[in-house]
Every structure is written in structure tokens, then in C-alpha cells.
Amino acid sequence: MTESKTISQREDQIVDDFSLFDDWMSKYEYIIELGKKLPLIDENYKNELYEVKGCQSKVWLNAEMKDGMLYYKADSDAIITKGIISLLIEVLSGNKPEEIKNAEMDFLNKIGLKEHLSPNRANGLNAMINKMKNFAIKYSGENVN
């Protein structure tokens, strides 16, 4: 994780990485690699409370604050899903909650993921992003105390 970069720099990096692939099979292969490498979440987070609703596979997500930055951990029983969360974490994790709240996540369109995953699966994707942003809202300035 490259914590010094801004969210949009990280997004650009991913768009760059994906530009190397010219078909979806190679993109999937890359996403699967990311999925396999995703740091796992603790087993005790794998419950209703941390579950992301609306995905076709099970997804669990947690976030913790450290030194004013928000760090995510997640897991899924499907690897492609894990790969996609991995991308989201890559972009958002280690940023200030305020920044995360406002992130546009434009890279998902740029790499063609939103378009490729429409619309049942895009629902799952949106559900993950919403859950991540909700953590950011919870931990952001307004709600610290």
C-alpha cells in the first residue's frame, strides 16, 4: 500500500495497470491475483454485522482508525469479489475519513468494471462502496465523539 499517494493518484495507478490488458479475461486474471493476495479478515468478523448485503457472494468488511487514517479489511467467499474489494481497499485504505467520504471512485468506470458488471453485480459493488463510505462517515469529524 502506497500511503503517501492521494486517492486520485491511486486511482490513476490502477487505471494505468488495467490499461495493459486488452480483454476482460486478462483483467479477470489480474483481479483474481489481487483476490488471492487480499489480507484476510479475522474469522470473528464473519457475521451479519460486518456482512455487505446485496452481493451474490458473501462479503465481510471492517474498518479501523489508526493515527487519523481509516484502514479496511475484508473477505469474501468468492475470489473475484475479493479481487474487486482489494481494488477498493487499495484506493481507499489509509486515508482520512473525510477524503474517503468524498472519493468519486471514477476509476471503476475507467477500467470498465462498472460497465462490465451491470446491473445485478454492480449492485453488489455499490453495496461494498456504500459500506466503506459509511465507515468513513462514522469515523469522520462530525461523529468523533
Added chain:
Amino acid sequence: MTESKTISQREDQIVDDFSLFDDWMSKYEYIIELGKKLPLIDENYKNELYEVKGCQSKVWLNAEMKDGMLYYKADSDAIITKGIISLLIEVLSGNKPEEIKNAEMDFLNKIGLKEHLSPNRANGLNAMINKMKNFAIKYSGENVN
């Protein structure tokens, strides 16, 4: 009513009469004339018991035996319907119940009525014929006593 003729002779007569008309409007005009002339049924027969079910207009039908022959009376609140019953009565009335039971009523096809009245209205026509035949069955040999 030409009581000396057989049912099939009467049918032939009607087919003959109708052969003079070459469009349905003239046939309707003829049927309407017949309808207007139909001897009415007594008001006290205009009840559920004598009603023919399945027609789009109200139809009441009664039959009485005289000297071994069955005579029908009927009425309807619609004139075309009356005209059609009038044809049925013309053919069947004043015959022996056994003959009525077995009448084929082929003339309805020959004058194109069945075809012209398909199928909602044909249901009504069939309902009338059935009611007439049921009277014949009721009064025929098997059930005299």
C-alpha cells in the same frame, strides 16, 4: 306452423328461405321479422325456472304436450334472439318428443348461422337447443310416468 311436415322437411324449407338472401344484413332483417312475430310466452313463465342460461340477452322457454306432440313457447328481451328461437320453434314445435330428441338441426350450419355466431353467441344458441331437447327428453317415452 306446418305440422304435417317432418323436421327435416321444415329444415329444408328454412334453408330455402334463407337462400334468397345473399348478405347477412338481409338475413338479419328476416330474422328480425320472425322475432317480431314470435308468439309471446306468458309473463309468469319469465322466471329463473324457464330461463335459458348462457345467452347475452334474457331468454325464457317453455314446452307443453298436446296429443303426443310437444309445443314450445319462448320469449327474449332481444329481437334477434327471438328471431332465432322462432326458427328453432318452427322446426321443432309440434313434433313427437322422440323426433325432437334426435333432430340434428343441420340447417343452422346450412344457413350459416352457427358460423356467423361463433363462439360466444353460438353458446347461447346451443343453450337454447339443449333446453328444447331437455323438454323432449322429459316428455319422451322413457319418462312418461
Added chain:
Amino acid sequence: MDTQTSNIETIDITKLREEFPILSRKISGEPIAYFDNAATSQKPLSVINAISEYYETINSNVHRGIHTLSEEATEAYENSREKARKFINAQNTGEIVFVKGTTEGINLVASSFGSKVVGEGDEVIISEMEHHSNLVPWQKLCESKNAKLKFIPVNDKGELITDEFRKMINEKTKLISLVYISNSLGTVNPVSEIIETAHSFNVPVVLDAAQAAPHMKIDVQKLDCDFLAFSGHKMYGPTGIGILFGKEKHLESMPPYQYGGEMIKSVTYDKTVFNVLPYKFEAGTPNIAGAIVLGTAVDFIERLGHENIHNREMQLLTYANQLFGEIGDIRIIGTAENKTCLISFIINGIHPYDTGSILDNLGIAVRTGFHCTQPLIEQRFRLPGTVRASFAFYNTFEEIDRLAAGLSKVKSMFL
């Protein structure tokens, strides 16, 4: 005649009629004059072709599928729901339930909502002019609950007597269900006024909008109705599909109506958790083609424009009224001030069945009978039925000329 008297420049009727293939059919050797639009409307090519296109390109079961066809079908299905939402200006798509038609919509409300809010000794108010589909469900509900069904009376012009309504409503009233536009009288009811009164008593109002959907802009937020149902087949769309709108708070509070399929979130052998709105009310594989193509029908109406449709239809109605007056011996049932484009009538002394049969023979399609409002026709107006000519924008002044000529012919034949 169209070119002379019609001042609608925005609709080219001749061209528009070409979009309706069935209108060029012949019946009894004559071009069909279709005046049974209140029973079901004809369909434009855009609607007919959208059905074929669905089956030829994206047919697939919706929701939960991850393959492309299923994704595409789901997207089209949900897009159509959004179109329906906009069509009646509902707040969100969770309030838009795909049903079989108006009848199913009302039955759903009677069963899932009615059973909940109506109890022994309570009262339900409908009107004397309801379609059987908005009468029998309430009759049966009241029967089973030992509640009382009350009828807003209808005056001789075929209008609701709203003064009587204000006397009927009281703290025992638990539900009101009303027809927006009467299918047998043509009356456009003052539903806003009634809803306002009802809400002042905290009574929810269901609207039967089967006849409203094809003829006027519906705005459920402005009306503030609690439920509203209509059928696709009467608004230039396919058969077997309709919309039930319900306010979110009501739909949330109601148990499902049918069980199975997409309306389930999770299920074990012991227990079922239901899905969110609107899916909770969409059990089983829906009429996918029907739902998608209902959206095409909405597009069609919006392309024409509600106002253009209304203006055209009012011209047809005015013209027909004028000709009917000239014929004489015609009694029109339903002469409300505010009326949609249909005429229910009898020729004095001639049974509706006789009139309809002769008109059919002239290629003119009208409906005869009770129009599924038997108590209104029989008990209220004491008639054996009426003849109903119901118009749509695609009817022409020439067709109405033929109708008038047909009625004169009928008179000469029977009187």
C-alpha cells in the same frame, strides 16, 4: 372530415393509424371501426415489436442471474419500472409493483392491506359505479370481517353525490376504494376532493385507475392517494401486466400476497425472510416481456403527449355527442360534466344486444351489456344493459359518422 374539423396539428392521425396494424383489418367486408377501447386498447407497432425484440435478443429470467442475458433482461425490467414510476410520479420505484392488471392490484390491496385494517363492525366505502373488480373484493372482505360496505350514490347524470359521501364517512370508516374514471359512464370522479376528506378522517384511499391511465396524466403525489392500480392492456400495452402503486409506508406494513421466487430474501425449512420493496410483492417469475413492454407503452403515450391525446379525444366525444343528438331516440347513460371519451347509451325500445349485433355486421365494434358494472346498470339505472362506444385518439370522425349511420340503420330495422 379529419382535416377540416380537427385542429390538432401535432398528431397526424392518418400516419398514426398506420402504427396500429389491426386498424386496417376488415370485418364483415368493412374496415373495422373499433369502439371497444375501454375493454382493451389496440397496440402500436412499437409495442408489438418490442415484445418480439425482447424474445429475440435478451429473453432470460430476471434477478440473481450473473450471465449477460439475465443482466440485460433485469436492466430492461427495472428500467421499465422506473418509467412507470415517472408515468404516475411516484416517489420511488419501491412503490411500483408489477401485477397482472388492475384486478390483481385491487385484490392484493384487499387481501394484504384490507384484512389488516378492516375489522368487525368497521366500514368500507366504495361507490355505486364500481367495476366488479373494485366491488367484489370489498364485498367479500366485508363479508369475512363482518364489516359494512357502503356505496356513494350516483345521481341521474352518473356523478357521485359527494354530499352523501361526507355524511357516510365517520370514525368507523377504515378504507375507501374508488374508480377514478367510470368505465361504463365515462364520469371522471372528483377524487382529489374525496381523498382530502378521507384523509381528514385518517382513512386511506385506493384508486382504480384502469380507465384513467390511457386518458389522463396521473400524479399520485398530487392526488395523495394511498394505492392506485391500472392495467397495461388498456393503455396501448400488452395483456397480463399492470401496476399497483402503494405508498411506501403502507407497502412496508403489509404482508406479502403470494410466496415464492424473488420475493424471498432468505429461507430455511423453518422460516422465511422476505425481500425489500417492491420485490416482496412480486412472487414467481414475473411477466418479464409484459413488464418491459409496458415501458414501451409509456414511451408511446409520452411521445404523443397527454394533452394531445386529451384534446383529440374530447373532439371525438363532442362530435359523437352531436351526431347522437341528431339521430334521436338515443338515451345516453352518463352525462357528467367531467367525462372521458366514451358514450354508454340505449336506443329507446331496442335491446343493446340487437344494436350491437347489427353494428358488428357493419364492421363497427361496440360493447353491450353491463360492462362489469352490473349493479350500476341493473339496480341503479334499471336497464338490461347498455351499448358502449368507447373512443381512443386513433378513432376518426369518419368512423363516428359510420357509427351514427349504423345506429340510424338499427333504428329503421327494429322500430
Added chain:
Amino acid sequence: MDTQTSNIETIDITKLREEFPILSRKISGEPIAYFDNAATSQKPLSVINAISEYYETINSNVHRGIHTLSEEATEAYENSREKARKFINAQNTGEIVFVKGTTEGINLVASSFGSKVVGEGDEVIISEMEHHSNLVPWQKLCESKNAKLKFIPVNDKGELITDEFRKMINEKTKLISLVYISNSLGTVNPVSEIIETAHSFNVPVVLDAAQAAPHMKIDVQKLDCDFLAFSGHKMYGPTGIGILFGKEKHLESMPPYQYGGEMIKSVTYDKTVFNVLPYKFEAGTPNIAGAIVLGTAVDFIERLGHENIHNREMQLLTYANQLFGEIGDIRIIGTAENKTCLISFIINGIHPYDTGSILDNLGIAVRTGFHCTQPLIEQRFRLPGTVRASFAFYNTFEEIDRLAAGLSKVKSMFL
């Protein structure tokens, strides 16, 4: 491959496929290989065109109309009912009710018949392999009646354990409802045997024939089932239409399910008399186009012939089983002796969602998840879902080759 190994001379698959326009679509640049037939089948041109033809030539509301279009639509509608009667060999058309689909059919029976025959302390028997549509209605009925829902267990091969069934049935059993062919395991259940046992206890049996209708000849008289429901959209017909068969004596004894429209014989403000069978159960304007074209789908199946369809589909199944065996690491869920042409499976260690996503990218449409049998997959087989490839006669051996290649590719990507 078709030409070499297929010994079906009666079906020319290449020509037959041309009748299904969607089969020439491309997905992700590849020709679509559609293996989601158990969710919904594709439609032949005869069916698609019959819909257009209906709307372009005879569209009209059915029953009670006296004009020609209405007569013609009614005739087509009733002809289709007769075709459906023959299709399942019912005794008379009064036993053939047009419904939205299997789900509505079963809900109708649960509501109108179930509520009548099941009381407190009674028992209803279904199986562990039921589709939600044949599970939740009974779960809810039993809940509301304080009755007990019992499940015929399923062995590891995915077959009903009929010995257990014989131990479960007793004088408290009031109803049995069973899936004829399982949509997630493919098992063809020994329903005749079960019906015989049930009848010896005087217990009526409902059959969910959603998956049977497209794949085998159904004979309700031979089966002697009391009710049977199926959906048009799974048997090459349109969406939004299906058939509920019920024995006349049962249907006669049942109250209507919905109210309004053609199901009424006469009505006053106080009281309604219902129509005869089957109309009593057809409230509101039916899905007229759907009902008529269901008849076209029946024609299509009968033109192909049940035996030809069956033989072809068994060859596809055998071939797929053989290839799946060669790939290795595939666990098939549902290996009953008597099985229809679908394979539910997981590649060991790979989530169904991952498998399905990659296959979709290769133009191969399979379904993943619970297939609306969540308790069976989760509680009985303890799986997070399965991948289901369900075949139809129009699938080819080449498509199965592509499926097998796709699965090998998936293995190499994830393992």
C-alpha cells in the same frame, strides 16, 4: 460433433436452431451458449410471431363481447385452453385454469384449497428439495393454521427417501405437495408411487410440474394427481402465463382466489354469484396474448415430439457427464438414477460465483446460487450455492465442448 454422435434423425438441430433467433446472439464476442434453460427457455419464431399476429389481427378483450374481434379472441383463447387440456390429458377444460405461472398456481391452491382442508394440528408434507414457490406457501399456511410442515428427506444422490415418506404419512396428513422434477438436482421424482400411497390415506397431492412440462409427457389422469401447475415460459412459451390443473371436484369445492371480471356470473350491491369452472378462477382481464400463445408453444412441443426431445436431451446429458468426469475436481450435486438434462455442480475449492463469472465472459450462460432451493443447498447439502448448467434440445455437443473447456479454464485460473 452433432453429425457424428447424434443418432437423432428426426430432429435437424441446425435447422431447428434457426427457429430460435436469440441463439445466434454473441456474448463477449462469442456465440451464446445458453445453459440456463431451467430458469427460462428460449422461444421459437412460431411463438414470437404468434404474439405479434395476435396483436396485429384479433386483439380484443375476451368473453361477453359480441363484436367479431372479441369473438375471435375468445375462440383463440378457448382453443388454447383445449390444447393445454390435451397436453396434460385432463378430462375437461373446466379443470384448466390460466394463471400467471407455477408460483401463482401453487399459491392459489394453498390459499383456496389448503386453507379449507388444513386445520390446527394437521400436517402437510412436502420434500427437502422444493423450490421456494412450493415451500413458502405451505410454510405460511401451516404457520397460520398452527399445522405442521414435514419434509420428505433427500439422500446424498438427491433422491427422495420414499421409505421415510411412508413413515411420515398418517391420518393427520391433509395435503402433499411435491416437485415432479427438481430444478436444482434434476431428479425425476417417483410421483406415481407417492400419489398412490397418499390416496390410500385419502390425501390429495399437488404436483409442481414447472420443470416437467418442457421435458416429458404429463398425463394427469394416469398420475391421478389432484392439482398440477406449470409455467409457459419454461416450455418455450411466453412469460406471464401458466396452467393450474385441478380435479373438477376439488375446483368446484373451492372458493375463488381473486374477485372481479369474468369470474362473476351475477352481482348486486349485496351479493355475488360466481361463474362456472374454470372462469371462477380467472379474475380480471387475463393475459390473453400469453394464453393464446401458450397453445402455440404446445403445438411446437408436439411437432417436435416428446420422445425426440427426451432422446436428444438425454444424449446431451450423457455427453456432458462424460466430459465433466474427464475434467476432474467437479462434484455433481444430484446424481439420481432418473434425472432430467441438467447438472448442478461445484468445482472443488471454487465459488460458484467465480465459475459463473468466467463462463459468462466466455459467452456461456449458466446459473449460480441456490436456484430458489436455498434450504436444500444450504441446510441439506451445506454448500454456498452451485453452478447449474441446464440443457434444452437445442443445445449442441459443441456448446458442451465449450462448457467443458470453460471449466478447465476456470480451474486453471483459480486453483
